[in-house]
Amino acid sequence: MPRLAVILCVLGAGASVAHAYPTGFQFDSDPVTEDGAGGVVFSGAPRWAGHDCSVCHTNGPGRVGVSLEADPASLFENGYQPGATYKMRVVLENNLTALEFAQLGDRCGSQYQPYNRCDDNGFAMEIDDANGTPIGGLSGTNANGDCQGQAAPGGDVALIANDTAVAHSGIHHGQAAWVFCWTAPGTGSGRLTAFISAVDGNGGDGTPNYPNDMTGDDTVTGAVPLLERGAAPPMPQSGGCDASGGTGSLAVLALFGLLALAWKRRRTALRLVALGVVVASFAGCATVRPWQKEKLAQKKMTFDPDPREDELDLHMQESREGSAGGYGSAGGGCGCN
Amino acid sequence: MLPRDTYSGLRVMGRSLLIIATCVGLAAAACAAVDNQPAPGAIAELDEASFKCAVEPTLIRDCSYTACHGNAGFPLRVYSIGKLRVGDMTTLALRTAPLTDAEHHANYLSARAFDYGGVAAEDNLILRKVLPVNDGGYEHKGGAIFTGLDDPRAVKLLNWLSGQSGLCNGGNL
Numbered sequence: 001m002p003r004l005a006v007i008l009c010v011l012g013a014g015a016s017v018a019h020a021y022p023t024g025f026q027f028d029s030d031p032v033t034e035d036g037a038g039g040v041v042f043s044g045a046p047r048w049a050g051h052d053c054s055v056c057h058t059n060g061p062g063r064v065g066v067s068l069e070a071d072p073a074s075l076f077e078n079g080y081q082p083g084a085t086y087k088m089r090v091v092l093e094n095n096l097t098a099l100e101f102a103q104l105g106d107r108c109g110s111q112y113q114p115y116n117r118c119d120d121n122g123f124a125m126e127i128d129d130a131n132g133t134p135i136g137g138l139s140g141t142n143a144n145g146d147c148q149g150q151a152a153p154g155g156d157v158a159l160i161a162n163d164t165a166v167a168h169s170g171i172h173h174g175q176a177a178w179v180f181c182w183t184a185p186g187t188g189s190g191r192l193t194a195f196i197s198a199v200d201g202n203g204g205d206g207t208p209n210y211p212n213d214m215t216g217d218d219t220v221t222g223a224v225p226l227l228e229r230g231a232a233p234p235m236p237q238s239g240g241c242d243a244s245g246g247t248g249s250l251a252v253l254a255l256f257g258l259l260a261l262a263w264k265r266r267r268t269a270l271r272l273v274a275l276g277v278v279v280a281s282f283a284g285c286a287t288v289r290p291w292q293k294e295k296l297a298q299k300k301m302t303f304d305p306d307p308r309e310d311e312l313d314l315h316m317q318e319s320r321e322g323s324a325g326g327y328g329s330a331g332g333g334c335g336c337n
Numbered sequence: 338m339l340p341r342d343t344y345s346g347l348r349v350m351g352r353s354l355l356i357i358a359t360c361v362g363l364a365a366a367a368c369a370a371v372d373n374q375p376a377p378g379a380i381a382e383l384d385e386a387s388f389k390c391a392v393e394p395t396l397i398r399d400c401s402y403t404a405c406h407g408n409a410g411f412p413l414r415v416y417s418i419g420k421l422r423v424g425d426m427t428t429l430a431l432r433t434a435p436l437t438d439a440e441h442h443a444n445y446l447s448a449r450a451f452d453y454g455g456v457a458a459e460d461n462l463i464l465r466k467v468l469p470v471n472d473g474g475y476e477h478k479g480g481a482i483f484t485g486l487d488d489p490r491a492v493k494l495l496n497w498l499s500g501q502s503g504l505c506n507g508g509n510l
Contacts (some may be wrong), residue, residue, distance in 0.1 A: 031397045035419030035433045038398035055402035056420070110429070150451035209428040214403065 004124070022120055022212060024158040024167025041165040043176030044221040046132040046197040052197035053219040059220030065093035066123070066198040079186040079229035080192070086181050090123050090196060095176040097200040097218055108211075109173075115208040119174040123198040126165035127182060127226065130190055134164035137183040147181035190228055197221040198206040202330045239255050380452050383497060387504035388445045391493040396444060399482050399490070413463065414447050430447040437485035464491060 029036020044052035070076060071087040095271040098119040101108055108118040129269070138159055140151035157180045166180050168302040185192075200218040202211070401407040403415035408414070409421060416422060419433050423440050426432050444495040451463040458464070468474030468491065474481050483491040496504060 031401070031417060033418070038394070039406070040398060044497070049482050051402070051479070053481075055404050120396070210426075212429065221446050318368050 014060060022118075022122075023170030023270060024122065024124065024160055025169070027124070027160045041124050041126060041161045042197055042320040043126045043165055045126050045128055047128070052219075052221040053122070053199040054197075054221070055252070057199045057201065057214045057217035057219050059215045060097070060200065061216075062218065063094050064095065064195055064198070064200045064218040064220045066220045066222060067091045067093055067207075068125075068194060068196060068264050074229075075226065076224075079227040079231070081190065082184055082187040085181055085183045087147050089177055089179045089263050090119050090125055090198065092123065092176040092198045092200060094222075095119075095121060095200050097149070097201050104173070106173055110208050110211050115211075117202050118211060120201040120212070121199060122168040122170070122172075122175050122201065123196065124160075124165060124167045125194060125196045127159075127192050127194045129185075129192055135185045135189060136194060137167070138163060138166050139181045139183075141179055141181060145179065146204060146206075151181070172303065187228075188231075192228075194224040194226060194269045195221075196224070212334070233259075244306040350416065359363065380449060382457075383449050383452060383500065383501035384504070385442070385445050387497050387502050388448060389441055390505035392448060392497050393441065393444050395490045396448065400479075405479055409494060413451070415444055458495055458500075459486075461498050463496060464494050 026035060027037045027041055028039055031038040040048055040051060042048065043054060044050055067090070067305050069091065071089075074081075075086050094233040095102075098117050101117050102119040104116055104118075108116045112126075127136055127138075138156040139147070140157055140159070142149050143145060143152045154169070154171070154255050156169050156171055157173060157178050158167050159165075161165050168175070168178060198220050200220075201214065203216065207213070351494055377389070377453065391504070396413075396415045397417040400413065401415040401420050403420050405411070406413045406415045407417060408422040414421070416436060419434060422434075424431075448463060451461055454463075458472065464483075465473055466475065466477040467479070469481040469485060472483075472485050475484075485491070486495070493504065
């Protein structure tokens with residue numbers, strides 16, 4: 001199968017103790033009553049706030065990559081043909097973690113003696129339109145391993161989140177590539193993006209009692225653009241301007257300037273211009289909400305030359321008076337923090 | 338009959354006692370009961386039952402991952418099945434056991450703590466931080482979790498933060 005799109009990136013993460021989802025079907029399980037994610041797909045797509053494998057798998061060495069392949073390969077060369085079906089393959093590159101146990105295949109984990117770590121790899125992927133909505137149709141391959149006709153039950157991939165994404169099914173340990181089918185949407189769908197995240201497990205300190213530890217697992221996430229065949233590439237969007245009141249200020253200033261020009265008496269005209277400046281400055285005002293005061297809340301923005309001493313003084317004052325808040329210090333009347 | 342000096346001394350003492358009594362009486366009359374007012378930053382008594390059925394599922398589904406809030410060292414610590422647990426987590430069975438009452442209550446306290454300072458429900462950080470920027474969201478390392486203030490999860494959270502109860506029984510969800 002031709003391989004044309006390759007993503008390689010490394011994610012750093014802090015140490016943590018964790019537990020894995022050995023099957024992608026667990027992404028759909030109810031997290032309140034069982035070990036699941038309630039429909040969250042860890043593909044790194046915007047609809048999941050960019051959540052990917054690294055929200056659980058942490059502290060990996062940072063050496064894996066992932067590639068996306070398509071057949072026909074024209075998907076990447078000429079763009080997708082609306083309505084056409086493509087056979088796709090996600091490949092975990094540099095699958096090194098627990099590779100020494102890969103030859104054991106499914107004979108690993110706590111149910112086999114002697115205990116051997118599993119080479120539990122996984123992935124999640126979805127293809128979204130410019131609005132971040134999944135688009136096109138995902139399915140498994142048929143009994144012959146291609147995309148014609150009915151998809152065979154089972155297989156190495158799982159359709160999750162109401163068939164809007166695809167993930168590992170967890171059937172075969174040591175697996176580092178997954179094949180599935182994608183049918184492109186209709187004409188006019190424009191530029192799409194394939195979001196992919198993959199994990200190289202089990203690099204952690206798995207034990208017979210707890211084989212699914214996720215620390216030490218490497219993760220990788222990336223996005224592949226998919227253009228529509230024959231459609232012009234999207235023009236870059238111009239930068240926005242969020243100067244609240246800016247246009248209004250200029251308009252007010254221009255109005256007062258014209259009035260001043262029309263006025264015959266020079267002194268009055270100057271006053272009019274000055275008044276215009278004042279009014280224009282008010283027109284540029286905007287209500288500042290509490291959450292927009294991040295920089296103003298910084299200690300260096302206080303008027304006091306020594307903000308740390310100021311903070312201490314205020315903290316004592318608040319403790320004495322049973323008051324809370326204001327500025328400069330945290331804590332309340334108990335004096336404890 | 339008392340000697341004249343003794344009689345005079347008693348009269349002076351009686352006058353002094355009268356003055357003292359008058360002062361005490363006036364002082365007592367000036368006293369007023371002082372009530373202990375609630376602390377200005379007191380945390381509201383938010384409904385725990387409503388939290389458990391309307392808010393906690395969102396926290397567990399969207400926030401409890403181990404690199405996120407399913408970490409005992411992070412703010413808004415969330416216990417959930419398969420991830421962070423109270424106590425022994427060394428076996429799969431222990432990790433995947435149902436949440437205990439203590440863990441549910443700890444999740445409630447984690448979320449309720451964000452009400453500190455008497456902040457308005459719509460400005461509460463537990464709601465505000467995870468909104469898109471256009472709705473006032475900011476500074477959440479995990480990005481915008483809710484799609485907006487009309488996101489059903491945000492609506493439930495806002496109703497709970499506003500002090501509503503009965504959210505499990507067809508309340509204003």
